[in-house]
Amino acid sequence: MKDRPVANTTAKRRLKLGILRGNIGYLTRVVRNVVRHSSGAFVGELGFVTGQITLLGLIAANEGVSQNDLAAALLMRKSQVTGLIQDLVERDYVIRVEMGTDRRFNALSLTRSGKQVWRRARERITCHSDSVVEALDPAERDELTRLLCKVIAHNLKDGEVDFE
Amino acid sequence: MKDRPVANTTAKRRLKLGILRGNIGYLTRVVRNVVRHSSGAFVGELGFVTGQITLLGLIAANEGVSQNDLAAALLMRKSQVTGLIQDLVERDYVIRVEMGTDRRFNALSLTRSGKQVWRRARERITCHSDSVVEALDPAERDELTRLLCKVIAHNLKDGEVDFE
């Protein structure tokens, strides 16, 4: 039998959160699982892992960005970015252009196929995002975005990303 | 040299987020990395992985809870809970008591050591949570908690947890 996320029809206890209720570690853990859970299907359909879609979006918004800047913006390790980008390059969605000024950098940009696949992915993730926050009214959605960006900006601290 | 999360003093580009800015998948990914990043040290010190601390907290607030209920509340798989709890049992922080009414269930509770370690962990995670959201004023912190709980409650849907 399939091991679905437990519906738990028998016990149906209503768990108390106690001190965890206002805890950012707990809340982000659960909300992240909520997001992964509902996005798993379409992400796989597109042939990506979720990190790759994020990278496509950032490259689309910042043509010529370096891998290091992407890592800093996402709090990923540069080694992690290497692997994800490498796959995108092999599948002809991203190209690395050597920068004349400093040949250590790769300037990343989307290929024609990359732009196409990003358009499709963008529709999907926007639709998915809307569905996850559908319990919130427009003002609440904006406020959630604002608060999360504020928290992230404060913790990133180094100003690589225009979070504020 | 150590591969620290990139400070990136050279380029210091200010990345644009584009469509990702309001995207819940993107925001939760980054904020989750922010949290993991700042909690890694003290979680390891306590000798746990982060999931275990969450489980300790939920068991503390719900003595006699079943593994299935924990999995449902966290959107974890029951197989994942098995592994994490098993380790906590071996280290004498948690005990599984067979329930007379239905011997399939394990009723979980904290041992004396479990309660002690949870007290220490509780201080740490509360302090950590405060530091992560220190850019927010008290009203904003409450609002962030409220909005995240509302999103989670709506997506959990099955009412196992008292999120609302």
Add this chain to the structure above:
DNA sequence: TATTGTTATACTCTATAACTATA
């Protein structure tokens, strides 16, 4: 037959560190 929990396996994500090539 259905459910709780276990076991096994694979894939994704993250962390660390040594390496290269450039500067």
Add this chain to the structure above:
DNA sequence: TATAGTTATAGAGTATAACAATA
């Protein structure tokens, strides 16, 4: 000597499925 990116490896997180014991 410092930085951008690569490679290798390990640990943590999650997904899937088959299984035993119990209901």
